[in-house]
Amino acid sequence: MRNVLPVLTVVAVIFVAWYIGAVALNATWAQDNAARAGVELSFTELVADTLSQDKPKLPAPHQVAVEIWETTVEKNITSRRSLVYHSWITMSATLLGFVLGTGLGIALAVGIVYNRTMDMSVMPWVIASQTIPILAIAPMIIVVLNAIGITGLFPKAVISMYLSFFPVVVGMVKGLRSPDRMQLDQMKTWHANGIQEFWKLRFPSSMPYLFTSLKVGMAASLVGAIVGELPTGAVAGLGARLLAGSYYGQTVQIWSALIMAAVLAACLVGIIGLAQRLVLKRMGMA
Amino acid sequence: MTTSPVISAKDLSLTFHTDDGPIHALQDITLDIEKGDFVSFIGPSGCGKTTFLRVMADLEQPTGGEITVNGVSPEEARKARAYGYVFQAAGLYPWRTIGGNIRLPLEIMGFDRAAQDERVKRVLELVELDGFEKKYPWQLSGGMQQRASIARALAFDADILLMDEPFGALDEIVRDHLNEQLLKLWKRTEKTIAFVTHSIPEAVYLSTRIVVMSPRPGRISEVIESPLPKERPLDIRDTPEFLDVAHRVREGLRAGHAYDE
Structure with a gap:
């Protein structure tokens, strides 16, 4: 307090x-x-x-507050005018992209830690991927995926994944390498194989790094989902609300969508923070 | 069978190649350790005592000479899980209980659940930590943690125990207590123990043989057979025999120019 x-x-x-x-x-x-x-x-x-x-x-804060009130509490959540509905659309893409990005990030990190060729070759590409402006590449992803018949949630999730895998790779490479020489020697004296070493030592040791990465990754994932909604022709989602708002000069609508996105990000990151506290406390690492 | 040494090194050398030129960590080490021996390695930093222990454990590769552990190469011995290794730090996993930590090598080695339970119980009694199975490492003192790590090294019944300054980070009172316990444990289990230490009293109190080493290049300058009986209460350290052995160790360290920096 x-x-x-x-x-x-x-x-x-x-x-x-x-x-x-x-x-x-x-x-x-x-x-x-x-x-x-x-x-x-x-x-x-x-x-x-x-x-x-x-x-x-x-717009003044109270105007935004009134707009948010009217578009959340006073609208049916299935309505196209409901900010809850749009938040839900964005959140589902965010979460799917976050899960995909986390999976990809962990997989790449494992490859980098265990495979010397990947260690030498993958990281520069991972870093290069993040230097490309997402606004430039997002429409391409949408167009390419559309061309092969994939539309809707998934293309947005791919953009989220594109942004969110990066912090996970960086964090997990560091985390999986966090066991010291003594711990690795100890595993060797027991003649542990690579899989045992991974599950019993490296993966548990990486937990503090993983959670830190997940927080950054979740925020990046939300940005990705919103950016992904901009070139989809403004159908639905917080990104669509932002775009429609800017077309018609509805600044109050833009600001309420922005605030909603911030609240959503805070909630999602907060949930990860809570999980982090519980897991690390349970593991004796906090 | 009983006559062949457990660990046998002949003209063993190990040279590290660094940017500042080669470092002769070990040179012409010839030593046999018999079954049931308690051999201490003592010498100043850089004398190669830890490196020698790591060679026995297949954690370092010698660059010359021969070494066998249980009659086979260190690598084969390691893969046959011939030894338990106790490091200077207890190295317990914070996310596992004491029991879970001792279980760790047993899980890796594929013991079934019942065997794991039985062994955890047995080795915890051996190091007098019964009742602490469900506790987490942070709930234990440093000395108790190190005892748990010894229990972990004993859990899979290796005949050889390699110990690298296991009590180096502990205070003197705890250390005395653990030394006494270790001797009891050695007598009960009849293990062969190789023990690296900085402390002359510790080496003399524990060992049947004391290997004095000197640095640059790392080599054995003297091997002292202890005339002390196997039964050793702590106050044996005040007897003339004990002081005589300690004196010889000190002379050996001096003769090896160990401390003329």
Whole structure:
């Protein structure tokens, strides 16, 4: 409970800055409108106007809050207008991509640790893969997969996988190599084979590294899913909400989708953090 | 059968090639260890005592000479699980209980569950840790953890116990206690023990033979047969015989120019 006050302080500072920003950025529009109508705005009227515009440059927090309330609680979750529905679409792609990416990441890490050729050759490609802007490659993945008849959830999950396998590879290579020389010698004195060494020593030892990687991977996976929704013609998902919002200048809708994405990421990463605490405590490693 | 030595090294050499030139870790080591011996290796850092132990365990490859363990090469002996190796650190897995840690080599070696249970129980009694099977390593003191690691090395009934400064990180009081326990254990199990140490009193108290080594190149400068009886209470360390052996070890270390840095 001791850290509640600092957290609340930071939140308060953010809100104050946000409101000041909203007033400052939306003032021009309000002034122009007033000028056209031939009226003079008092300071209070100006502030009131900047915080209640339909398409503000920067919507005020309460406008976003109202929008989120209306599109979550007050809408049927199966409705196309429900943010819960869109979050669900994005989350399912995120989770599938996360699972695929984690699997791919662990598989590559095992290959790198156990196979000298892979050790020498794979890592540069893994790093190169992440230097390509995802915005450039995402449409290609969608188009190519579409061409072979794969549409819907899976292409988005592939983009999520593309982003989320990287932290898992890096973390797991380090984790699987974390047993020290003595532990490996010890395994050798027992004439353990590679599989035993992996399951009894290397894999358990890598758990702290795995969970750290999973947190980064989950966040990356969500970004991947949202990016994957942008070139799909804005059908559904948080990415589609962002895209539709920007087409029609619906800044309130954009911001509420952004906040929703952030909340979703925080929840998903939080769940991994919880699992991390439980598992590592159980394993005597925390 | 009974006459052949358990470990036999002849003109054994090991040279590490480093960027600063070759390091002669071992040179012309010739030594036989008989069944039931308790042999201590003592000498300053860099004298090759740990390297020699690692060669016995097939953890290092000699570059010259011959060595057999149980009459076969160290590699074959290792694969036949001829020895248990105790490292300086207990090296228990934090995610396994004490029982689970002792079970680890047994699982690897394919003992069935019933045999595992029976052996875990037996070796825990041997190191006087009965009742601690379900505890986790962090719940035990450093000395108890090292006893658990000895139990783990004993669990699969290897005839040879290789110990690399197992009590080096422990305080003197705990060390005395563990030395006493180790002697009891050695008498009960009739294992052949090779024991690396820095401590003269420890070497003299435990051993039937003390191998004094000197560095650069790592070689044996003297082998001292202990006249002490097999029955050794801790206060044997105050007897003239004990002090005489300790004196000879110290002389041996000095003669090998071990400490003239």
